[in-house]
Amino acid sequence: MKLSCPWGRSFILSFDVEMDAPPYMSSFRGVDGALDPTLEMLERQGVKATFFTIGILARLRPRVVEAIVEAGHELGSHGLDHKRLDRIPLREAVENVKASLKLLREYYDIVSFRAPNLKLPRGLLPHLASQGVLVDSSVAKYKPPIYLNPTVEYGVLRVPVSYPSSLLRLPWSLLGRIIAGDGDKVMLLHPWELVEIKAPRPDLTLGVGLRVLRNLEETIKYLKSLGYKPITMRETLACPPSPLIKVEGYSQV
C-alpha cells in the first residue's frame, strides 16, 4: 500500500449535498446558492473534497453533480432521497442505497457512503460491502454510537466525522483553537449552512451564511500551515495500516 495519508496528520473535507434544512426539505437553495462559491474556494486552496450526494440530485440537478466531478472531487453517496435508513425496513434501505449508487455511478465510480443523519443500521453494512462500498463515514466522534477511531466492519472502513458541522459557525478565534488539537480531522458541512435560510429552528440558522465558507477557508489554510495534508474519503483506503484501526470480528448479519 502506498503511504499517502499518515493517520493523525490528514484532514478530510466532506459535504452532505442534500435538500435544505427542515422544514424546507423540498428546496435546494443551499445547493443552488453555495455550490459554485464552494468549488471556487476549494480550487483556490488546491484542495479536493468529498461530496456525499443524494441520488435524486443526479436527476434534479445533474449540472451540480457534473460540476463536482469535473472539478476533480470525490463523489460519494448520501442515500437516494435523504430518507432515514434506520427508520425503514432493511430491505427498503438496501434498495434505497442501490438506487442512489445506480444514479450516481453514471457520473463517478462511487466507493464512499454516508447515511442521512449519520444513522446507519448495522445490518446494512454487509449490503454496502456487496455493492462495492469500501468506506463508510456514517459514524462520528460526537454522536452515539461514538467512534473515536476508524474501524473495519464487514470489510468496510468506517471513518468517523470529527466535529459537528455547526463548529464552522463559531468565531474564528474560537474555531482556530479547537481545530489545532491533534488527530485526524474529518469536517462535515451542508450547502444549506452556507446560505441564509429563515427556518423556525435557531440551531439550523444561527451563524449560517457565506461567513461559514470563509471560516472553512481559514481552517484549510491553518491546517495546511500545521502540516496537515488534505485527502478525500476514498484516499483513506491507501493509508498505511494504523494501530488505531480496530478490525471487528463480526460475522453474522
Ligand SMILES: [Zn+2]
Ligand atoms: Zn444529510
